[in-house]
Amino acid sequence: MGYLGGFLVTVRQHGKRNRVTTEYSGGRMFRRGKKESRDEKIEKPERLHGRHVLNRYEDGMEKCIGCELCAGVCPAKCIYVRGKDNDPANPTSPGERFGFVYEINYLRCIHCDMCVEACPTEAITETKLFEFSFTNRRDAIYTKSELLVDDSGKPQHLPWEDWRPGEDLHTSGWMRATSPSGDADFEGVVAWSGELGYGVRAAEAEQSERDRH
Amino acid sequence: MTVLSFLAIDPLLEGDLLWTPLLIVLMKVLVVFVVGLVATMLMVWFERKAIAGMQNRIGPNKAGPFGLLQTLADGIKLFFKEDLLPEKADKFVFRLAPYLSFVPAFLAFAIIPLGGDFRDGNGGFVTWFGETTRVQLADPPVGVLFALAISSIAVYGIMLAGWSSGSKYPLLGSVRASAQMVSYEASLGLSLAAVILVCGTLSTSGIVDAQSSIGSWNLVATGIVPFLIFLVSATAELNRPPFDLVEAEQELVGGFNTEYSSIRFALFFLAEFMNTITMSAFIVTLFFGGPQPITIGDTTLDIPLVPNGLEGTVWLLLKVIVFLYIYVWFRGTLPRFRYDQLMDLGWKFLIPASLGWFMLLAAQRLADDRGWDQWIVVPLSLAVIIVAFMMMQLAFRASDRNREAEGVQF
Numbered sequence: 001m002g003y004l005g006g007f008l009v010t011v012r013q014h015g016k017r018n019r020v021t022t023e024y025s026g027g028r029m030f031r032r033g034k035k036e037s038r039d040e041k042i043e044k045p046e047r048l049h050g051r052h053v054l055n056r057y058e059d060g061m062e063k064c065i066g067c068e069l070c071a072g073v074c075p076a077k078c079i080y081v082r083g084k085d086n087d088p089a090n091p092t093s094p095g096e097r098f099g100f101v102y103e104i105n106y107l108r109c110i111h112c113d114m115c116v117e118a119c120p121t122e123a124i125t126e127t128k129l130f131e132f133s134f135t136n137r138r139d140a141i142y143t144k145s146e147l148l149v150d151d152s153g154k155p156q157h158l159p160w161e162d163w164r165p166g167e168d169l170h171t172s173g174w175m176r177a178t179s180p181s182g183d184a185d186f187e188g189v190v191a192w193s194g195e196l197g198y199g200v201r202a203a204e205a206e207q208s209e210r211d212r213h
Numbered sequence: 214m215t216v217l218s219f220l221a222i223d224p225l226l227e228g229d230l231l232w233t234p235l236l237i238v239l240m241k242v243l244v245v246f247v248v249g250l251v252a253t254m255l256m257v258w259f260e261r262k263a264i265a266g267m268q269n270r271i272g273p274n275k276a277g278p279f280g281l282l283q284t285l286a287d288g289i290k291l292f293f294k295e296d297l298l299p300e301k302a303d304k305f306v307f308r309l310a311p312y313l314s315f316v317p318a319f320l321a322f323a324i325i326p327l328g329g330d331f332r333d334g335n336g337g338f339v340t341w342f343g344e345t346t347r348v349q350l351a352d353p354p355v356g357v358l359f360a361l362a363i364s365s366i367a368v369y370g371i372m373l374a375g376w377s378s379g380s381k382y383p384l385l386g387s388v389r390a391s392a393q394m395v396s397y398e399a400s401l402g403l404s405l406a407a408v409i410l411v412c413g414t415l416s417t418s419g420i421v422d423a424q425s426s427i428g429s430w431n432l433v434a435t436g437i438v439p440f441l442i443f444l445v446s447a448t449a450e451l452n453r454p455p456f457d458l459v460e461a462e463q464e465l466v467g468g469f470n471t472e473y474s475s476i477r478f479a480l481f482f483l484a485e486f487m488n489t490i491t492m493s494a495f496i497v498t499l500f501f502g503g504p505q506p507i508t509i510g511d512t513t514l515d516i517p518l519v520p521n522g523l524e525g526t527v528w529l530l531l532k533v534i535v536f537l538y539i540y541v542w543f544r545g546t547l548p549r550f551r552y553d554q555l556m557d558l559g560w561k562f563l564i565p566a567s568l569g570w571f572m573l574l575a576a577q578r579l580a581d582d583r584g585w586d587q588w589i590v591v592p593l594s595l596a597v598i599i600v601a602f603m604m605m606q607l608a609f610r611a612s613d614r615n616r617e618a619e620g621v622q623f
Contacts, residue, residue, distance in 0.1 A: 010267040010546045021271045 027162025049111040063123035064099035070115035078108035107140040127171040133160035153196030254284040267545035296475040301379030311480035314370025318487035323350035328526030356417035375469035386468035390459040396559040397449040403567035404439040424502035455547035493536035569598040
């Protein structure tokens with residue numbers, strides 16, 4: 001067929017059921033109880049970087065100590081933190097200080113996870129929630145009232161987020177993406193940190209094993 | 214009486230004026246305009262759906278049934294967007310340009326026979342309210358020339374849009390557009406000349422009338438080559454893929470319409486798709502018998518339950534949809550041409566080929582008139598054309614070698 005063979009390739013695709021599109025409409029259909037196929041969420045990658053949460057310890061204390069390392073390391077300068085001394089009688093965090101103001105501007109955030117790596121107390125981690133919805137620039141700044149987890153370690157279900165069963169899993173654990181000493185061959189031995197309410201996640205499969213899929 | 218003459222309705226002051234012809238013309242204008250807009254809307258939807266099918270996607274399916282209202286939603290969005298006017302733009306020309314490309318797109322549609330009863334020597338006339346008329350807004354005796362003229366005016370819209378934007382990429386895009394459209398206009402006109410030669414008329418309804426069966430379709434009567442050349446040149450003339458160098462995103466951001474937004478951009482967008490529809494209808498008119506029903510030998514395919522007057526419209530619609538699909542198919546299949554390839558194809562292949570074929574048809578007609586033997590004249594002319602074409606190729610190669618020797622690289 002020569003040059004014209006390409007025309008057959010395209011026309012043959014009509015009616016084939018190998019579509020890659022999943023129909024996701026932000027949960028509108030899901031909430032109305034429509035068929036799952038009309039509003040479907042694909043399985044998210046294990047290391048997806050989504051919205052942040054501020055974690056708590058088992059006793060309900062906030063992990064954030066207001067050290068501002070996350071703000072300092074942020075390449076997009078989207079984090080604003082102000083620390084304050086704890087009230088000795090009624091402390092918010094186990095340390096000397098706590099994060100009094102904690103704001104993330106999601107118009108700037110590039111979800112690089114540097115803040116998570118910089119945090120000395122694993123206070124800030126990223127969930128896999130990705131629905132952001134704001135109609136003005138003020139609303140794009142999430143404050144502590146949106147970011148802080150509840151007492152059982154679950155992130156808050158914000159009204160515009162489309163949660164499906166299992167959506168809130170793996171929110172507070174984190175893992176290092178590169179080896180601590182910068183070793184390029186470092187693989188397969190990373191583990192996740194423990195998570196409040198969920199325990200410890202199983203380690204990822206080794207690189208060679210993952211490549212097989 | 215005075216009012217009528219003032220309105221130039223009855224310029225010869227003969228009186229006896231009937232309002233029906235005027236109303237019919239007004240109705241036709243309205244129908245052509247509205248049909249044009251709605252057809253464009255559906256064409257955008259059709260293109261997105263069809264190309265999605267070719268690329269294993271779904272395409273628009275949220276707005277309205279099967280996503281039919283997606284274009285309407287996009288149009289409303291464009292209406293309410295901010296209308297930006299670049300500081301360096303030539304304000305008047307910048308505002309004028311969208312209309313220069315939008316108006317010709319609709320004007321060209323006026324000469325397409327949109328239906329009518331072409332059977333049994335009816336000549337496409339129908340009777341509405343006691344008035345015998347064509348299902349066509351206007352039927353000038355120079356219809357084909359009118360279409361060519363209008364399609365050249367559309368170049369101004371694109372050229373001035375790029376020039377007046379006061380920005381580099383739009384200017385480059387519009388320079389490309391003018392060069393491309395002017396080049397391909399030549400082969401478009403020459404392949405059209407073959408049709409005119411065979412039909413002996415410039416009027417579009419006359420051309421349709423001459424194609425009463427498949428054997429006399431100009432596709433067959435002109436020997437397919439003019440049709441193929443016309444199809445390729447028309448694609449280039451429309452700036453559609455694979456010839457959409459005007460808006461080559463990788464090189465030119467958005468091409469000539471980069472600086473346009475809001476409703477002005479919508480006008481360009483509309484004109485582009487409107488032109489696609491018009492050109493498909495024009496191809497059908499020229500080569501596939503327009504609203505003529507498909508007739509093989511003596512048997513005419515008849516659509517049951519549809520009156521003859523309306524059946525023409527149905528046939529035209531079916532034929533046009535085939536060509537619209539072909540344009541979408543081109544877009545889904547072919548990668549974009551490089552600019553020098555585009556110019557080579559236009560000037561070194563399509564123009565000589567269409568000119569050669571036109572000469573062949575002319576020779577064949579001359580032989581017919583003079584009573585010469587067709588079996589000698591046609592092969593002889595073909596041989597001459599092939600020899601000439603090969604000599605031209607030799608010349609091109611020689612010039613390539615010379616350029617290389619001079620160290621010019623392209």
